[in-house]
Amino acid sequence: MKVKKFQAESMPKAMKKVKQEMGTEAVILNSKEVKSKGFLGFFRKKEIEVIAARDPEASKPLRPEVTSAPVEKERTPLQEASGNELLMQELDQLKTLIRAEKMDTSEVKEHYAKLQNQELASEFIEEILSGKEGESLLSIATQEYLTGEATQVPASSINKSKKFLHLIGPTGVGKTTTAAKLAADAMLNEGLSVGFITTDTYRIAAIEQLQTYAKLLDVPMEVAYNIEDYLTAREKMKDKDFVIVDTAGRNYKDPAYVEELRQVIDFRKDAETVLVLSMTSKFQDIESVFNQFSSVPLHSLIFTKMDETGSYGAAISLALKHRIGISYVTKGQSVPDDISSASLSELIEKLRKELASDERSG
Template identity: 55%
Template sequence: MIVKKFEAETMPLAMKKVKQEMGVQAIILNSRKKKTKGIFGLFKKIRIEITAAIESGPPEAGHTVSEKDVPPRTSAGAGEQQRKETVRAPSSDPARAAKEEPETENHISAFLEHELNPEILQEIRKEENEAAPFWGRVRDHLHKGITEIPAASRPGDNKYIHLIGPTGVGKTTTAAKLAANAILDDNLSVGFITTDTYRIAAIEQLRTYARLLDIPMEVVYNLEDYRKAREEMKDKDLVIIDTAGRNYKDSSYVSELQKIIDFEEEADTILVLSMTSKFKDIESVYKRFSEVPLHSLIFTKMDESGSFGAAVSLAVKYKKSVSFVTTGQNVPDDITTLPLSELTEQLLKEIETSE
């Protein structure tokens, strides 16, 4: 396999370079924005960098790539097989392929730029219904995936909610929003438990919310404390457990959580993620936290995000519902339920208007 990086001022120009040098069989492994060094650290410019690969050398000049040019695939594992499938699989009808290729290439570039998982685009190019426009096939594929996702439970359906996730995503503020809305809208009795003993500020922040909402709060340091705290709040309708945010790359993080929280107890464990993150980053976070049972997702910082592609991609790929999205720091206002189908339509509209 030949792997190479390409740079250009825009995504379409970078994709054009890939196509010219490696052909339509190129596999897009990664895309990112990078800053040039500039002059004395000033006047930096943003460029697009694409990492692409091909299983064999690029096509010879004047040679049209066809199905027979694709090397036979081995029975590799599912993950490796997906990486080897190309987003740009050629059409079986060369005339139609030549007609639709520029438009399809533009759509692919737009979807990649908005953080839609390349694997989704690969799957769509392999589908049999090639008569439908590529844009419509993306919409149909995403909505079909959404129908396979179980509905998220509501606060109060289960007495306990664990909020877990990496540092900086806003778990404590989200806990306060959930509690305030449960009290004000659903008239539920609520309690807080926090395991975030790494930061005194985090404890004081949650304690302030507890005082304002006039609800109890317990700080736990180990599994015994956790079980005692749950027993103390057994009369509550809803107990929200806030956890410490740590570097998800630390392999010991989740195992440390398991020493404090009994994830086997009946509870909804919700992974909190930032919508401003790239797909490959939130997928890495998801894989790390999937060592414990995950029931749904909450995406924060929707108001700061330039794209919803990563959020939609993760939910569809791992069949996880999105319980809530947050749109700011205000408690209790800046949190809402947003059906994944609606988030997907917003993504498609966002891409369509940017083209």
């Protein structure tokens, strides 16, 4: 099965590209309006993006060709036209092609939808379906492809010898609870002395929440309102083995908030920085947040709320696309029990099981 993405100024032009490269046997898996890259981010134009698929086996003859013209199976040809007439004709033909397509193409469309529902990035979906042949199960084909890609991603565990760990991320993902879980794990399982620093001064409740955890764990906590406070807090924690820095949760789609964070924290010091994201988020959203932190030296990812979803594609896609490891996942509110080290292979296996479950129920 060949799957390819096409972009053009209009649907008719996109369909013409599909026809020229893949023939009239092609079926449209998805189409949407996108913006071109433009020049230095300017002069971006609206374009139509079409993802088309074609099974090479479908066009092979069932018997040796004869000298007379072969009889083609009945299908709707992509005819030439112009203007609005062509657009309407192409749209009608798309509907006809989808209805008239053979069963194997229907399966591809079904598989495409399943992988989309798992929030897997479209570029990985296309690669998986392109390499899928015969009756091989979607769950197996997906696992094989993603596992191969995962070999390019470095394994990531938090290096506590760095002493300071910055937890950054958008609001509502559970950074403060994650900080408490990491602290408890370091104390109970590794015997480390621990401290907290918080720069989340926008919400009184956030400071109080971390203070509560600090009292329960019997560890010191410092509040930093600016870079001077932050450096002073670090100095006060110099006798600790491992210090976790909890930061404010903001809408980090706005680059101004990222800059605010840089004005409070010195990321160049002896520290690692981890981006905390929710497993329940869409891939497009978490990638947008990730891209905003391109100026920050990110070490790894932590995904929270794994118990609230059966969709793992967004987390896997972000790690694979940007070659960054996943160090921990959390799955509940219990401290320190509901946190565990993670690997891409484990998440890929969970994704396979979800797809396999769909295959059995289907």
